[in-house]
Amino acid sequence: MDLTAGDAVDPAVRNPQEATALRASLKHLRTEPRGWVFTLKFALCAVLTAVGVVVVLQPVLWCRITGVVLIGCMLAHAAELQHETLHNLAYRSRRANTVTGVVLGIPMLISFAAYKAAHMRHHRDLGTPENREFFDYGDQYGGREKSTFGTAVDWTVRFTMAHHYWLFLQNLGRSLLGREFEGESVRVSRRIRRDHFIALAALLALTGISFALGSAVVLWVWLIPLVLVAGPVHALIELPEHFGCEVLDRDPFANTRTIRSNRVLTWFTNGNNYHVEHHLMPNLPLERLPDLHGEVRGRIRYYNRGYLEYFGKLLRK
Numbered sequence: 619m620d621l622t623a624g625d626a627v628d629p630a631v632r633n634p635q636e637a638t639a640l641r642a643s644l645k646h647l648r649t650e651p652r653g654w655v656f657t658l659k660f661a662l663c664a665v666l667t668a669v670g671v672v673v674v675l676q677p678v679l680w681c682r683i684t685g686v687v688l689i690g691c692m693l694a695h696a697a698e699l700q701h702e703t704l705h706n707l708a709y710r711s712r713r714a715n716t717v718t719g720v721v722l723g724i725p726m727l728i729s730f731a732a733y734k735a736a737h738m739r740h741h742r743d744l745g746t747p748e749n750r751e752f753f754d755y756g757d758q759y760g761g762r763e764k765s766t767f768g769t770a771v772d773w774t775v776r777f778t779m780a781h782h783y784w785l786f787l788q789n790l791g792r793s794l795l796g797r798e799f800e801g802e803s804v805r806v807s808r809r810i811r812r813d814h815f816i817a818l819a820a821l822l823a824l825t826g827i828s829f830a831l832g833s834a835v836v837l838w839v840w841l842i843p844l845v846l847v848a849g850p851v852h853a854l855i856e857l858p859e860h861f862g863c864e865v866l867d868r869d870p871f872a873n874t875r876t877i878r879s880n881r882v883l884t885w886f887t888n889g890n891n892y893h894v895e896h897h898l899m900p901n902l903p904l905e906r907l908p909d910l911h912g913e914v915r916g917r918i919r920y921y922n923r924g925y926l927e928y929f930g931k932l933l934r935k
Contacts, residue, residue, distance in 0.1 A: 690847020
């Protein structure tokens with residue numbers, strides 16, 4: 619499935635060796651993480667979430683709907699902020715990245731440790747049959763031929779993120795039983811258990827508050843926004859990254875997509891729309907990705923001018 623923009627050009631770099639040489643030539647773009655920038659992004663997310671909580675708790679239907687949408691969008695945005703901490707790009711301190719990343723993962727039930735381990739392997743293995751991603755959407759990259767019914771099932775699984783919630787419950791059970799996680803070291807397994815215990819504690823605390831107040835607070839401020847808004851929005855953000863690309867090619871210009879979007883969506887996705895650039899230089903602070911885009915735009919095969927263009931092409935396919 620080729621969803622390139624109409625005037626996209628074939629990449630000039632077609633093998634990982636050339637990509638490595640290109641990275642070396644772009645070293646001047648590298649800068650140290652600016653913690654104050656990430657702190658502002660984190661604070662804005664927290665403030666908008668708090669506004670959503672205040673709105674959703676008003677006993678008026680339009681307030682409920684508005685609050686659910688706002689909270690859900692901020693939960694999805696938090697997952698994009700968490701992605702920055704996985705790469706230790708939010709702060710210079712590894713501990714600060716970890717603590718912040720764990721907190722940002724709680725709303726969408728994302729274990730920071732499990733996500734980080736899987737995500738680092740994804741960067742290493744993309745372009746090979748061994749590539750796996752933390753979020754499993756079934757037909758991950760759109761490479762399977764299916765019946766109409768099978769396609770409908772695949773898209774339903776993708777946009778409900780049903781597999782993610784089921785995996786969380788499975789891993790929570792493993793954590794409560796003190797078991798190790800297959801393919802992970804003892805240390806990583808311990809950290810995965812920690813993340814699940816924290817998420818469980820948060821869920822129990824909010825449930826307790828709900829019972830104490832005699833209201834469905836936990837549903838309105840967390841679970842309903844999570845399932846109805848955050849999950850589908852997160853799936854929409856992740857879909858273009860590699861879907862329909864040449865995922866068995868090691869060349870980042872062939873296996874990944876970039877979407878040039880407006881400033882609001884670039885903020886909302888935390889720069890993840892510049893995904894080719896991120897895979898080319900994964901240790902580059904995300905606010906520098908637009909600068910990198912200016913250097914490599916002509917090499918990118920899968921490129922779209924905005925999410926509307928991308929999803930329009932997808933629907934027509």
